[in-house]
Amino acid sequence: GLFVTDYFTRTPRKLSPFRSFASIELFHFHIPEDTVIAVWNLITFKEQGGTFGDQCPDRSITVYFRSGAPSVINPLHTHFPRDTAVPGSFALTLTWTLPNRTTGVFNVTSPLPGDWFLAAHLPKDEGKISVKGLYEECQYLFQPQLIVQRLVNIAVLYPGHVTEQSMAPHNRSCLYKVFVPSYTSRVLVEVLRCHGAEGCPLWLRVRAKAPPLHNSTTLDCREHTPCQLAQDLPFWQHWYYVLVEKHPGVPGTISFQVTVQLTDCSRPSLARPPFLPSSASMNMPHSFGSAGGLVLGDSPPPTSPNDTKHPVPIPVTSHAGERCWPVRPTLRNELDTFSVHFYIFFGPNVSVPPDRPAVFVINLLPVLDSGGVLNLELRLNVSSLCGENVTVFGCLNHEVPLTYSDNTSVTCETESLAGFLLSVNATASLSRLRIPYPQTGSWYLSLRSLCATEHGFEPCTNVTAEVYLRAYLSPCINDCGIYGQCKLLRTNNYLYAACECKAGWNGWGCTDNAEAFSYGFQLLSTLLLCLSNVMFVPPVAIAVRSHYLLEAAVYIFTMFFSTFYHACDQPGIVVFCIMEYDVLQFCDFLGSLMSVWVTVIAMARLQPIVKQASVLYLLGAMLLSMALQMDRHGLWNLLGPSLFALGIMAVAWTARTIRRRHCYPPTWKRWAFYLCPGALIAAAAVLLYAFVETEENYFYIHSIWHLLIAGSVGFLLPPRAKPSRRLGPLPRRKGCGYQLCVNEQEELGLVDPAVASINSICTS
Numbered sequence: 001g002l003f004v005t006d007y008f009t010r011t012p013r014k015l016s017p018f019r020s021f022a023s024i025e026l027f028h029f030h031i032p033e034d035t036v037i038a039v040w041n042l043i044t045f046k047e048q049g050g051t052f053g054d055q056c057p058d059r060s061i062t063v064y065f066r067s068g069a070p071s072v073i074n075p076l077h078t079h080f081p082r083d084t085a086v087p088g089s090f091a092l093t094l095t096w097t098l099p100n101r102t103t104g105v106f107n108v109t110s111p112l113p114g115d116w117f118l119a120a121h122l123p124k125d126e127g128k129i130s131v132k133g134l135y136e137e138c139q140y141l142f143q144p145q146l147i148v149q150r151l152v153n154i155a156v157l158y159p160g161h162v163t164e165q166s167m168a169p170h171n172r173s174c175l176y177k178v179f180v181p182s183y184t185s186r187v188l189v190e191v192l193r194c195h196g197a198e199g200c201p202l203w204l205r206v207r208a209k210a211p212p213l214h215n216s217t218t219l220d221c222r223e224h225t226p227c228q229l230a231q232d233l234p235f236w237q238h239w240y241y242v243l244v245e246k247h248p249g250v251p252g253t254i255s256f257q258v259t260v261q262l263t264d265c266s267r268p269s270l271a272r273p274p275f276l277p278s279s280a281s282m283n284m285p286h287s288f289g290s291a292g293g294l295v296l297g298d299s300p301p302p303t304s305p306n307d308t309k310h311p312v313p314i315p316v317t318s319h320a321g322e323r324c325w326p327v328r329p330t331l332r333n334e335l336d337t338f339s340v341h342f343y344i345f346f347g348p349n350v351s352v353p354p355d356r357p358a359v360f361v362i363n364l365l366p367v368l369d370s371g372g373v374l375n376l377e378l379r380l381n382v383s384s385l386c387g388e389n390v391t392v393f394g395c396l397n398h399e400v401p402l403t404y405s406d407n408t409s410v411t412c413e414t415e416s417l418a419g420f421l422l423s424v425n426a427t428a429s430l431s432r433l434r435i436p437y438p439q440t441g442s443w444y445l446s447l448r449s450l451c452a453t454e455h456g457f458e459p460c461t462n463v464t465a466e467v468y469l470r471a472y473l474s475p476c477i478n479d480c481g482i483y484g485q486c487k488l489l490r491t492n493n494y495l496y497a498a499c500e501c502k503a504g505w506n507g508w509g510c511t512d513n514a515e516a517f518s519y520g521f522q523l524l525s526t527l528l529l530c531l532s533n534v535m536f537v538p539p540v541a542i543a544v545r546s547h548y549l550l551e552a553a554v555y556i557f558t559m560f561f562s563t564f565y566h567a568c569d570q571p572g573i574v575v576f577c578i579m580e581y582d583v584l585q586f587c588d589f590l591g592s593l594m595s596v597w598v599t600v601i602a603m604a605r606l607q608p609i610v611k612q613a614s615v616l617y618l619l620g621a622m623l624l625s626m627a628l629q630m631d632r633h634g635l636w637n638l639l640g641p642s643l644f645a646l647g648i649m650a651v652a653w654t655a656r657t658i659r660r661r662h663c664y665p666p667t668w669k670r671w672a673f674y675l676c677p678g679a680l681i682a683a684a685a686v687l688l689y690a691f692v693e694t695e696e697n698y699f700y701i702h703s704i705w706h707l708l709i710a711g712s713v714g715f716l717l718p719p720r721a722k723p724s725r726r727l728g729p730l731p732r733r734k735g736c737g738y739q740l741c742v743n744e745q746e747e748l749g750l751v752d753p754a755v756a757s758i759n760s761i762c763t764s
Contacts, residue, residue, distance in 0.1 A: 002152045006032065012043075012143035015061060017125040018075055021498035021508070026070055026491045027118040027144050031111050033239070034150045034177075036211055038111045040065075040118070041145040042104040044094055049136035052100040056138035061094040063104075063144075064119040067112045068439035069370035070496055071119050072508070081477050081509040083432040085420055087439075110211040111148075115367060115440075118144050128694045151175065151211075157242065159262045162192065165244070167254045173245040175211060178260045182236040185265035189242050189258070191227040196254040200227065201247035208235045208416075212243040217416070222247075233417055235399045236442070327359045327401065327444070330471065337488060338372030338497055340473040349381070350447070350469050352392055354460040357448040359401050362471055364440040371496030373477055374438040376445070377470040378431045380424040384466035389452045392465050394422035394445055396433065401444035410450070410457060424467065425452075434477055436508060437496070445471075477509035482573060484510030502571035522572035525699035529566035532703040533559045535710035539717060546719055550617065551598045555713070558591030562706070589632055593624045595713060597645050603718050604649035605656075620645065678715030685709050 008029055016023045031038055044061055046053030064071035071089035080086060094104045120142045157163055157178040165174055180187060187206070194200035200221040205212035206229050212218075221227035234240060246254060328350075330342040342362050344350060352358050364370070378394055395402045395412035397419035402412055412419035422431045449465045450457035475497035476486035483505040488497050501510035504517045517525075536559035543552035565588035568577035577584070597620040606616070623641045627634075656664040665671065685708035693701045 003036075003149050004152055006148045006150070008146040008148075010144055012045075012141040015120055015122045015140045015142050017123060018062075018121040019124065020500050020506075021073065021119075022487050022489060022500045024073070024119045024121040025142060026489075026494070026496065027120070028491060028494045029116045029118070029144075029146050031113050031116055031146075031148055032150055033113040034152070034154055034211075035111055035113060035148045036109070036151055037149050038108045038116075039147045040106040040108075041147065042092075042094060042106065043101075043143045043145065044096075044103070045101040045141055047139045047141060053138050054099045056100070056140075058096040059122050059140060061140065061142060062121060062123075063092045063094065063106075063142075065090045065092070065106065065108075065116065066119075067116050068114060069437040070117040072436050073119060074508070075121070076124065076506060078507040078512040078514070080507060081434065081511045084434045084436065084477065084508065087435070087437070110207070110213050112209050115370070120144075126694065154241075157258060157260045159260055162257045162259045164257050165255070167244075167246055167256075169252060171246070172248075173243055174258075176242040176244075176258060177239045178242065178262075180208075180234045180236060180238055180240055180262065183264060183266050184234055184236060184262050185232065186263035187231040187234045187240055188261040188263070189229045189231075190261070191221055191244065192257040192259060194221060194227065194254065194256040196250065196252065198222075198247075198250060200254075200256070201250040202227070202254065202256065203243075203245040203247070204229050205243040205245065206231055207241050207243075209238050209241075211241045216243075231416065233400055233402065233414060238399070325356055325359050325401075327361050330360060330362055332363065337495060338369070338473055338475040340369070340372075342471040342473075344469060348469055350467055352447045352449045352465045352467055354449055354463055357446045359447075360445045360469070360471075361401075362443040362445070364438060364443065364473070366440045367494065368440075369473055370437055370440050371494065372437075372473045372475050373497075374435040374443070375470075375472050375474055376422065376433040376435075377468075378422050378424050378447075379468040379470075380426070380429040381466040381468065382426050382429055384464065385426060386463060388460065388463045389426070390449050390460055390463055390465050391423055391425040391452060391457065392447060392449050392467055394431070394447050396420040396422070396443060396445050398439055398443055399441050401446050436477065445469075480510045481505075483516070483571075503573075517572055519572075519574070522570065522574040526567060526570050526574045528699055528703040529570075529706075530563045532706035533563045533566075533710070535707045536713075539710055539713040542714055542717055546717065548602060548717065550614070551602055551717065554591065554594050554598050557587075558595045561587035561591050566702075585632070586628060589628050590621075590624055592709075593628075593641065594621060595709075596642050597621075597624065599713050599716055600642070600645040600649050603716060604645075604652040605718060606648075606652055616645075616648065674715050678712045681708050681715065682712035685712065 010027050010029075013025045015025055018024065042063060046056045048056055062075065064073050066087070066089040069087070072086050073089065073091075074080070074086070092104065092106055094102055096102045122140060155163065155174075155176045157176045159178065163176070167174060178187075189204065189206055191200070191202060191204055194202060196202075202221040204219045204221060204227055205216045207213065207216040208231075217229065217231065219227060219229040231240070242258065242260070244256070244258065328344065330344055333341045333343060335341065344360060350358055350360075362374075364374070376394075376396060378392070380392055393410055397412065397417060400417065402414070402417065402419055410421070410423075412421045420433055420435070422433055424431045447467060447469075449460050449463065451460040451463070475488065476484075476499050480486045480499035480501070483503050484499045484501045486497055487500050488495060490496075499508065499510050501507065503522060504513075504515045506512040506515060536555050540552045540555045540559070543549070543555060561584060564576070564578050565584040568575060568579075568581055568584050598617060601616050601620070620641060623644075627641060653664050660666070665675070685705050688701055688708070689705050693705075
């Protein structure tokens with residue numbers, strides 16, 4: 001056949017260590033129909049500081065693949081919530097082959113068409129809290145590329161028609177496809193009039209949605225006469241692919257005929273007629289059905305002039321259980337993103353008769369609905385059982401309802417079909433099912449009632465069970481509970497939701513408490529972070545005693561908002577918020593930086609004319625507010641104003657040292673007992689904050705940070721000089737000129753004004 005190659009790529013993205021599904025990177029691809037091979041080229045490279053990260057450590061990268069919906073992954077092996085079905089996916093781990101770059105290739109032969117999702121993440125780290133901008137972080141970037149090769153002009157088989165084919169010696173196989181409409185219970189493929197050098201050396205393979213593989217349903221025409229391959233309960237509204245493959249080493253040309261017969265389950269004794277008036281069988285929503293099923297005809301598309309096709313009558317034997325029952329539609333009510341309710345007409349209470357199943361259909365829209373959770377709830381009305389030991393079984397299957405010839409079967413699986421089983425009875429009257437990231441399309445729920453006897457389950461007589469049925473789509477499972485937050489995430493134009501857990505809770509719905517914080521630990525951590533701010537009381541008292549009223553007001557502001565910010569910032573249930581979280585965080589950061597600013601400006605001891613204008617205090621408040629608004633966690637946005645204040649202090653101290661011709665402050669006691677201890681305490685606090693703090697030790701390390709910062713302020717705050725009571729007012733010269741008074745005690749920075757005498761020098 002003729003092959004066409006398509007190429008798709010995605011923008012590189014930075015990978016993060018895995019904590020929850022909210023921390024993964026999700027990539028969305030679309031594979032067209034008739035694709036015979038898909039090749040993913042997985043490119044990963046390191047970056048550090050805008051260059052190649054040759055010095056970055058090698059960290060394994062895990063990539064997950066799934067068709068139809070995102071993968072439901074569990075790399076930490078946590079527990080899923082109860083009644084949760086976990087769909088499978090394929091995982092691949094990439095290892096590094098070069099210092100800064102690696103490439104992996106993942107091939108999928110005959111992939112399913114439609115949406116494919118790739119999820120990638122790094123291993124879980126130790127949870128270190130790093131200061132943004134302190135050092136160049138190693139970044140691991142991941143870029144997937146997809147190359148698909150698809151066949152064009154695949155021959156189409158029409159039900160009831162015969163296609164003649166000759167397979168040349170150099171050809172190994174012939175590929176066909178046939179469309180299966182709704183309400184089809186059986187697909188029968190047959191090879192007729194096969195002539196070859198060694199009988200009929202052909203294999204017949206059939207597969208839904210994509211070309212057959214080596215493990216698809218296969219029949220050896222040498223061993224079976226006639227060569228017929230049947231598929232019961234085929235997927236509705238999908239293409240079925242038929243592959244006729246020649247045995248290896250068979251010489252000569254092989255001629256044969258291929259025909260397909262579809263059984264209409266609404267009329268099980270009849271095959272679908274080859275010629276019917278044109279209908280909407282390929283476009284009609286199969287959520288709408290009549291009381292006896294819907295008879296849909298097929299109008300064959302234009303045929304190729306090279307093929308010889310003519311109708312052939314094929315007798316169809318009626319199989320018990322091939323009859324299809326009416327499918328009751330559901331009404332879709334969209335409330336919000338991933339918040340959809342499916343209402344049943346004349347529901348939500350439904351009756352399950354004893355002689356036939358009750359079938360319902362739930363339609364999930366492509367792409368839009370696969371990022372949430374499909375929830376199903378059955379509640380049995382026990383009073384409707386009339387004392388009988390009745391059990392109502394529900395089978396939820398994708399794209400085709402499950403019906404059995406044996407009405408006593410309690411399984412929801414066949415050789416080619418898998419489903420989810422629910423059951424309710426008088427003892428357990430409630431059953432739930434949750435499917436995270438469900439595949440889109442039609443989901444069919446078949447309800448049937450069976451009576452339990454000594455010999456197992458048997459059909460009931462004269463008992464109609466009543467069941468309350470609720471089906472809805474939600475963003476997360478139980479809104480992630482009280483220890484999680486349901487987040488709406490986006491990758492390009494695809495939306496999905498995931499839980500982000502806190503307080504040590506884990507799992508898909510934040511229900512795994514293996515590492516959860518106890519209530520006592522949560523209370524202790526909250527009290528530590530809040531009460532450690534009481535250490536600001538001594539600096540406030542020292543500032544008030546030294547007449548630093550503005551500085552005392554800033555310390556009180558910092559103490560107040562730091563206390564209530566940490567009371568609101570707790571991950572568990574011990575939380576108390578007096579304002580919005582963002583307001584508390586801004587005020588806490590602003591108060592902390594303003595405390596450093598006013599303390600350093602006070603240590604600079606600027607001239608009275610500058611201090612009275614409060615120019616620098618106002619300038620600091622404006623600069624810090626601007627820096628916090630730009631980036632609240634940026635290192636240099638916060639460190640810049642602090643260094644600017646230290647520069648002002650250094651200039652002021654240097655000017656005094658040059659003018660006085662001795663070191664400022666001049667007393668060794670000030671350096672030994674106040675400045676050096678305060679600087680060491682502040683440096684220790686900064687080192688703890690920048691290099692030691694992690695998520696596990698945050699509660700006590702950050703509390704120690706509060707204690708050290710408040711303690712350093714008490715040491716570094718300079719004393720305020722007081723005028724001596726022994727001196728009267730100095731005489732002022734009359735006439736033009738000026739008077740400059742220098743208080744030497746204030747210049748010396750002494751703690752107690754009574755230690756030294758005061759000499760006021762006035763010059764004019």
